[in-house]
Amino acid sequence: MTTVTPASTAAVASELVGLCREGRNLDAIAELYAADIVSIEPIGSDEMPAEMHGRDAIRQKNEGWFENNEVHAVEVAGPFVGEDQFAVRYDFDVTNRPSGQRMQMSEMALYTVKDGKIVREQFFYHMPGA
């Protein structure tokens, strides 16, 4: 069996967490996401399907989220590192601009790394009071 040595999962994880702690989520997408990344949310809608494909679509989704939400604080815990996957916990304190509603939410993201790039992200939610 031949294997290709990928960039270390831990290195990609550390870089992602560092950028997100600085609020540089869009830089993280540009630098660390594979062009054909798959992103999976727990719940989809007509405008925002649960499964999205491609770095450009994910970047637009993130830009839209930051436009719609005023971020008062975000805490980034981790990374939690496995073999070809790692997890990160995010705690947000945000105000949704259209509704004016302030809310706190926690989520965990599970990332899959291949050849030094993130090829898959999947989100798991914890919403107090939901």
Add this chain to the structure above:
Amino acid sequence: MTTVTPASTAAVASELVGLCREGRNLDAIAELYAADIVSIEPIGSDEMPAEMHGRDAIRQKNEGWFENNEVHAVEVAGPFVGEDQFAVRYDFDVTNRPSGQRMQMSEMALYTVKDGKIVREQFFYHMPGA
């Protein structure tokens, strides 16, 4: 500053995952959970509060879950290891006995380790079609 060297987070994580892969979840609770563990689910009810305290309460919750659900398959991914926390992903294929409804669900658990025991577990859900 004095520090107490805890049993490695990775060692506890590996032990938990090994037991859960064998379906020995109750053994994992008995062996690895601190007596005063805190368990946090995303959503609570009158019968099952979101936040529960104590190993005995958590064991009863787990026993109840296994009584109410027929487990066809479970996949345990990870562990994903951080400093004093680690994450595990679980994918269940179960039939809820009271309703007869079969469903697939994914969750991530984030565990906090202190002095070689799990002192906190928090669950994050991904339910396709929810």
